[in-house]
Amino acid sequence: MPKPGPAPRRPAPTAPQIEVRRVAATPAEALERADEVVDQLLDAGRSPGEILVLTVGEAHPWQQHELSFGEERYWAQLAEGGDVFYADAVPTRPARREVVVLVANGGPAARAAEAYAAALGHASVLLVVCGDAGPAAKGAAGAAPGRPVSA
Template sequence: PAPPRAARPGPPQLVPKPGPAPRRPAPAEPRVEVQRIAATPAQAVERADDAVDLLLESGRNPGDILVLTVDEAHPWQQHELSFGEERYWAQLAEGGDVFYADAALTRPVRREVVVLVVNGGPSARAAEAYARALDHATALLVVCGDAGPAAKGAAGTTPGRPGKA
């Protein structure tokens, strides 16, 4: 029979030194894919609407999509606000449909897909909106229009039509 474990010959046992445990690298967050759709400020809302339609046709759930506008509110946002602020914000909390908001949205919301509509405003606001939109997206950011150099040089950026990531 084999000798008990303590009696087995082998390398000496290492005793950990007292002190803080070694740091383990934090798990990497999944990278958000960025797609750009060329549009002038005047075309951006229309291109965003087309993008949302394509996303829905590709199988995305409406509640997975957030549309953010840099300048003037999207017409659908204006329509929803006509029923009152309370009802409008309740739709965000319910999360069952595409939600339209200003890019300066400060409420904590994450959606799989964010469509950023660069429909005017100063370039600094568009660049800030791009950074915020990245924070709101978990899988895909679709930028309709010119959001500045940061959006153009984003790693993983692919021009084209939005699809299922």
């Protein structure tokens, strides 16, 4: 009677692939382009609670507004998950959403590259990079000015 051979090897489970899209923008334009991307995502049917916007440079005006009500209320919005959440590119608390919009609106190039790597960990489905987040982001997807971002 033949001996059974070794058990077939099962492929190792792979992490889900995150789609990366780039939107060409200068640091001065990146915030405006990010707001357009958020509008497009919402128009395409994304729920506001699925979207996280992370800024590399100066904080998004909406983040500044929400922080004016205090840190506790600001972070409670992240936990509630009912609206688009705006934070620094390296948030001090864990933040994960289906869609992350990374805004390269200033700061050192090294910080933008670090923010890109971190943003990949915050997104579960889609990462949209508005502006230049370094060589890794450039290699991930093509950039096209004015190209609609659908999800």
